[in-house]
Amino acid sequence: MTVAFYILAAIAVLGAVMAIALRNVVHAVFSVLLFFSALAGLFILLLAEFIAAVQILVYIGSVGILMLFAIMLTTKVTGDPTHNLLSRGWAWGALVAGALLLAFLVPLITQTQSETISKLSNFNPSVKDLGMILMDPYFASMGVIALLLTAGLIAAVVAASSASEE
Amino acid sequence: MEITLNHYLILSAVLFTIGLIGALMRRHIIIMLICLEIMLNAANLNLIAFWHYGPNPIMLHGPLFTLFTIAIAATEAALGLALVLAIYRHFKTVDLEQVQDLKE
Numbered sequence: 160m161t162v163a164f165y166i167l168a169a170i171a172v173l174g175a176v177m178a179i180a181l182r183n184v185v186h187a188v189f190s191v192l193l194f195f196s197a198l199a200g201l202f203i204l205l206l207a208e209f210i211a212a213v214q215i216l217v218y219i220g221s222v223g224i225l226m227l228f229a230i231m232l233t234t235k236v237t238g239d240p241t242h243n244l245l246s247r248g249w250a251w252g253a254l255v256a257g258a259l260l261l262a263f264l265v266p267l268i269t270q271t272q273s274e275t276i277s278k279l280s281n282f283n284p285s286v287k288d289l290g291m292i293l294m295d296p297y298f299a300s301m302g303v304i305a306l307l308l309t310a311g312l313i314a315a316v317v318a319a320s321s322a323s324e325e
Numbered sequence: 326m327e328i329t330l331n332h333y334l335i336l337s338a339v340l341f342t343i344g345l346i347g348a349l350m351r352r353h354i355i356i357m358l359i360c361l362e363i364m365l366n367a368a369n370l371n372l373i374a375f376w377h378y379g380p381n382p383i384m385l386h387g388p389l390f391t392l393f394t395i396a397i398a399a400t401e402a403a404l405g406l407a408l409v410l411a412i413y414r415h416f417k418t419v420d421l422e423q424v425q426d427l428k429e
Contacts, residue, residue, distance in 0.1 A: 171336070172336075175340055175343040178359055179344075179347030179350065179359075179363075188359065198369075205376075209388060210369075210388050218362070222402045226358070233409060245350055245351065246349070247422060249349065255349075256346045257346065259342065273331040279382045289392075292389060297389060304397075308396060314404055315403045315406075318404065318407040318410075
């Protein structure tokens with residue numbers, strides 16, 4: 160359990176760092192897919208198997224493929240080596256984000272009393288229970304999510320097609 | 326050593342910061358969308374970890390809210406990449422530094 164957590168955490172951090180550091184955009188997308196699969200493994204470690212399956216289906220299955228399609232429809236697949244890949248004033252952004260982590264998030268987390276024992280070991284969460292509470296108290300939220308997905312689909316079609324008709 | 330809630334919170338904070346640094350540093354528009362996905366996934370890991378170590382895991386609120394977040398993130402990715410295509414058609418670039426005006 161402990162070893163699995165450290166291996167998956169290392170893979171997740173490595174995938175995320177490679178995704179923001181690699182020059183070639185396609186390589187970046189594949190390393191973010193590595194990050195997504197490591198996170199699915201962490202979800203399995205936390206006994207959320209259904210979320211892990213959804214993570215693999217939605218992120219690796221559709222979001223990654225969508226990103227690859229967007230790359231192939233826009234720019235050249237191999238990154239231009241002469242092109243500057245950092246934005247103006249990037250050092251300030253990196254500095255502020257790193258300071259936020261080291262000065263704010265890490266001290267706050269480490270000073271908190273840590274919860275060590277999970278109460279999850281004496282019951283087995285199932286997909287059926289998730290479906291039941293999705294139907295009973297959270298039906299309105301699911302309707303809103305369905306509406307949002309439909310609106311997002313229509314908006315994506317409109318945004319991607321309107322420019323070509325001009 | 327036993328893995329505690331703090332391990333997951335530290336990992337999630339580190340992943341969120343990596344995503345934030347990438348979103349502030351890179352100028353490629355698809356890399357920025359990737360960084361947004363990294364930050365959303367770090368938040369999802371937080372939700373699941375709090376549910377796992379929380380006082381009342383039988384209510385399944387963690388997986389439920391993570392499911393909603395994943396749906397919203399999928400919508401965001403689809404819409405964002407459609408906007409990438411529209412911006413590329415108009416400006417003929419994916420460099421965000423060169424996308425500077427809103428009118429024609």
